[in-house]
Amino acid sequence: MLNSNKMKLIIVESPTKAKTISKFLGSGFKIESSYGHVRDLPERQLGIDVEKNFKPKYTILAKSKKRVAELKAAAKKASEVILATDEDREGEAIAWHLSQALDLKKSDRIVFHEITENAIKESLKNPRDIDMKLVDAQQARRILDRLVGYKLSPLLWKKVAKGLSAGRVQSVAVRLVAERAKEIDNFKPEEYWSIVAVLKVDKDEFEAQLVKIGEKKLEKFSITNKEYAEKIVSNLDGAVWKVLKIEKKESKRQPLAPFTTSTLQQTAWSWFGYGAKQTMMLAQQLYETGLITYMRTDSLNVSQEALAVAAEKIKNDFGNNYLATAPRIYKTRSKTAQEAHEAVRPTNPESNPEEFQTKLTAQQFKLYDLIWRRFIASQMAGAIFEATGADISAANDYIFRATGNVLKFDGFLKVYRQKLSENLLPILKENEALELRELKSAQHFTEPPPYYNEASLIKALEEYGIGRPSTYAPTMVTIQLRRYVIKDEQKRLKPTDIGILVNDVLVKHFPEIVDLEFTARMEENLDKIAEGEKQWQPVIKEFWIPFKNNLDKKSMELSKEKLAVEKTELKCPKCGKDLVIRMGRYGKFYACSGFPGCKHTAPLESSNGTAENADLGPCPKCPDGKIVKRRTKKGRFFWGCSVWPKCDYATWENPAKNKPEEDA
Numbered sequence: 001m002l003n004s005n006k007m008k009l010i011i012v013e014s015p016t017k018a019k020t021i022s023k024f025l026g027s028g029f030k031i032e033s034s035y036g037h038v039r040d041l042p043e044r045q046l047g048i049d050v051e052k053n054f055k056p057k058y059t060i061l062a063k064s065k066k067r068v069a070e071l072k073a074a075a076k077k078a079s080e081v082i083l084a085t086d087e088d089r090e091g092e093a094i095a096w097h098l099s100q101a102l103d104l105k106k107s108d109r110i111v112f113h114e115i116t117e118n119a120i121k122e123s124l125k126n127p128r129d130i131d132m133k134l135v136d137a138q139q140a141r142r143i144l145d146r147l148v149g150y151k152l153s154p155l156l157w158k159k160v161a162k163g164l165s166a167g168r169v170q171s172v173a174v175r176l177v178a179e180r181a182k183e184i185d186n187f188k189p190e191e192y193w194s195i196v197a198v199l200k201v202d203k204d205e206f207e208a209q210l211v212k213i214g215e216k217k218l219e220k221f222s223i224t225n226k227e228y229a230e231k232i233v234s235n236l237d238g239a240v241w242k243v244l245k246i247e248k249k250e251s252k253r254q255p256l257a258p259f260t261t262s263t264l265q266q267t268a269w270s271w272f273g274y275g276a277k278q279t280m281m282l283a284q285q286l287y288e289t290g291l292i293t294y295m296r297t298d299s300l301n302v303s304q305e306a307l308a309v310a311a312e313k314i315k316n317d318f319g320n321n322y323l324a325t326a327p328r329i330y331k332t333r334s335k336t337a338q339e340a341h342e343a344v345r346p347t348n349p350e351s352n353p354e355e356f357q358t359k360l361t362a363q364q365f366k367l368y369d370l371i372w373r374r375f376i377a378s379q380m381a382g383a384i385f386e387a388t389g390a391d392i393s394a395a396n397d398y399i400f401r402a403t404g405n406v407l408k409f410d411g412f413l414k415v416y417r418q419k420l421s422e423n424l425l426p427i428l429k430e431n432e433a434l435e436l437r438e439l440k441s442a443q444h445f446t447e448p449p450p451y452y453n454e455a456s457l458i459k460a461l462e463e464y465g466i467g468r469p470s471t472y473a474p475t476m477v478t479i480q481l482r483r484y485v486i487k488d489e490q491k492r493l494k495p496t497d498i499g500i501l502v503n504d505v506l507v508k509h510f511p512e513i514v515d516l517e518f519t520a521r522m523e524e525n526l527d528k529i530a531e532g533e534k535q536w537q538p539v540i541k542e543f544w545i546p547f548k549n550n551l552d553k554k555s556m557e558l559s560k561e562k563l564a565v566e567k568t569e570l571k572c573p574k575c576g577k578d579l580v581i582r583m584g585r586y587g588k589f590y591a592c593s594g595f596p597g598c599k600h601t602a603p604l605e606s607s608n609g610t611a612e613n614a615d616l617g618p619c620p621k622c623p624d625g626k627i628v629k630r631r632t633k634k635g636r637f638f639w640g641c642s643v644w645p646k647c648d649y650a651t652w653e654n655p656a657k658n659k660p661e662e663d664a
């Protein structure tokens, strides 16, 4: 009897989410937030008993002690405790840790893809138990990452430079960045030439490119030198130009699938320049206020209801011909995209994005508008282009080609803009004579592949099967925080000296840690744990035994002298012994080979005078130094302390600008 007056306690992980849910439920519910994780492995020790089947030792986080006590008291007073953390593995793990930390004898677990009244009420009708398979997959990831980090980092510290760290997925990401940079450094550009005719018919001019000589088709790189190009131009002196053949064909462009985490991060980067971390922060705000479905997903599924609403919206706003002839169903490439059940889409597809504009910040609105457009477009008709190709002959044997592309029906492009290369050809008739205005030969060079940026690196990680929706953004943050990778002014990712060195050491001595396939297989194993096909302990054991053996072997074998010391021609000014270049956490410096007998050190730049001595103020870290602008050996600027390496203060941020980078 008394119980019926008690409230039901719902626990979620964020206060915003709690606030949104409380709007939908009556007075019988009390909604509280745990403020994220409440338990984790201990901070200052391994926290894993390797001998006892990798038993983790979890402790309540210092920041959560008070909160846990409060939630415990609230749970005692409640008639029922309902755990409503996010629907992925991380959320399941938080629910489990809560049930442990709060000593819950019994609790209900509810999940939903979106925080809307219907979804919450529906989920309350279908509570379940905590899914230990999902919890185990999260525990296994946590324990693996902890084992690698805690065991490998001290070795790097001893054998390379103090303060370094290594991690599982992050090291593979650094490897991709480092190898791409090496590929670019080693790239040998090759010369090629193009020949373009500017032609005139009536009053219209257009361009055509040489594609064939006699029976020989020219590829992009066929004309390799100036002599050949000039010979072609002179052969065409006084030639007769005419239209040989015209082809017209219709082509259709179909819309893209609605967003997953990775495509959302990539598109927000290329449209707005948002880093992955920033995009996820904004997406989480939109999710927690009920505007979009859960943002960490690799699924392309869309609920039947949302499909129907989108179809109505398209018909009403744009007309029947803008609606795809049948609902478009997109197939997820990833085999394991089941646990998060929907693509990222708006929860109110029927409303125009502008209706929410006043409730959102400018950045939130931009991201919401993008998600809405991508979703609506994904159910719209394709765009239709008419492509025209004209073959033009010069002196009979030389064939030039002109192309035109015209949009006939915009379809989904009405809602979702994409780069179009529309160009109009004048109306041409076969056998029509043309006037040559100019014949141009131009020199080009083949280009190396581009540096990675956050968008293309996330795309590569996804294609290699490394990382999951929850890990892309944290990986981007970590590799930059560790200073293994920096973002240049054009937001391109480049490896630092220390990033290159650590990667070289890992590739040579711990190949599996940075092996793409090995890491992808480990991710698959984690997926199998989540599906109940594997137990977590054997997966960890299978990794741990060879890793530990190799670690012990390398601890004996490797020496700092071999890994991280370069010889030079220079002599120590104090004692006359050879100077060497050593690696510190923030880069290289000169040191005396007589160390520890002689402690002479000097910044790398001191010999070639690249340190700039503008007054940039005192060092914030030590009493003696002042800030100087420096270049690494590779030519990248950073700002460090003038008494380096006695003081290790260094930053990539220009102190003169005094403006922090927008994301880490």
Ligand SMILES: [Zn+2]
Residues within 6 Å of the ligand: 572, 573, 574, 575, 576, 577, 592, 593, 594, 598, 599, 600
């Ligand atoms: Zn010396």
Ligand SMILES: [Zn+2]
Residues within 6 Å of the ligand: 619, 620, 621, 622, 623, 624, 625, 626, 641, 642, 643, 647, 648, 649
């Ligand atoms: Zn200093």
